[in-house]
Amino acid sequence: MALLEARGLSVNYGGLYANKDIDLDCHTGKLVGLIGPNGAGKTTFIDAITGFTPVSEGKVTFDGVDLAGVSPDQRALMGLTRTFQSLELFEDLSVRDNLMAAAERPKWHSFLTDIVMPGRNERQFKEQVDWALEIMGLQDRADTLPSDLSHGQRKLISVARALAAKPKLVLLDEPAAGLDTSESQLLGQHLREFLEHDMSLFLIDHDMGLVLNVCDYIYVLDFGKIIAHGTPAEVRADPAVISAYLGESAGEEQAQRGAEFGAATTTTEATS
Template identity: 50%
Template sequence: MTDTTISADAELLLQTRGLSVHYGGVTANADIDITVGAGEIVGLIGPNGAGKTTFVDAVTGFAKSSGEVLVSGQRIDRASPHRRRRVGMARTWQAGELFADLTVEQNLAVAVQRVGLRALVTDVLNGSRPAAGVVEKALDVVGLTDVADRRPDELTLGQQKLVGVARALVGDTRLVLLDEPAAGLDTHESLAFGDELRRIAATGVGILLIDHDMSLVLDVCDRLYVLDFGRVIASGTPTEIQDDPAVVAAYLGSAEVEADTHAESANEAGTPPTTESSTTGTDAGDTGGESR
């Protein structure tokens, strides 16, 4: 396995050491060591049920785990999810629906709404609004300032996906974990989405990207980790990963990736995808009912 490390001049934002998740006698994640640096896009790929979403759940505090999780050198593996959010880490969800009756700006404002009794009293007495410029900054990062007053149903699917990313970025987010953000996008929307991810990373934000769109992942990621049965089986640059026999056997040569490729070709040709390809947009094994 390639020794995958961040560049010498990049700040280390995320580091996991021996991160493991067990459900009874089943091991969902086993001794996972991953790093993400500032300004990097790091991919986490693997077959359905490999443990990708479980890993994100563990890092963000939604799954009980052992091992260490560090953000900017600070251990947070015993902190609650909302406290992990306060250190500058955020995530998106596979089922990341937006509030249909709220504008884009309001969808982001909700994401930074404080919780707790004090916040409730303040909201009742004075109303509550995010600090000036917080929402606007996040929208500017993803290039959506011109649609701030629109509702989700007035946007393209690609724009809706970016609103979800902006919702994770709002506030002082330095590290964002994206769980299949490109699901459902056609080839052209995926290319545009990739351009926006590069723009976000260029601001210094570290990105961990989970997606089955291999064209997107191989194009935008600086480094990749490959999970299979909850273990990292390979890591390296996109070129190294494509040439790794273990990865080809476990994932890149699998039916789900071939189906995604077929769907992309069909989109480019203007023809509808087959039934097989239409099942690959969402990682059924990596949702709340992920095969652990």
């Protein structure tokens, strides 16, 4: 059984299907990618999986549990977390406190415990926050405000915040958007490292070099429907993908970029 399963998932807005009959699996310990042109319905799919938009038809299960009627916060408590394209950082909190806010799992009686044991949360979650900062290379930025950091660093904070809760599955919505080549390569290295810590990843991004070189399996979405899926090599060579998403010339260009990305990543790992 896959960690996350979508069967016949459809999202309908006033008669218009943003997602239609999507079947998709995310297995434990794997990095699964979803690509497609703008407007294909990729973010809508993440919204449906995480409970931010209602599923019109179909079924979604996570860790064997049917998610119908489960709220977004309850899904997060189950270990299903996500990032947002708009980052949604707390600008008046330090990087560390941004992560602490995500790591905490409050219950109805938490405020009483905080009165009796002030500082309990900081002690309890400090270890996993420190781990998330370290794995994303943000230790020296822990006490900095997000507004004082570059766009690339802010993107890394968003990913680190999702990791701080030690989830089972993280859904990343275009984490490389706005990053330069070197920043994207660094992010790619981090993503593969996450799999060594009992987590699985689901990645949406327009950076084909990143997606083709870090994912174990890729789905391709076009006009709300899955038109292809397979290993990176299979997707790169699929005529439907080349025609509907890349185009002949774009396909050759992105394949070349993917090869260069992989070579650069290998070189970086060899020298580190």
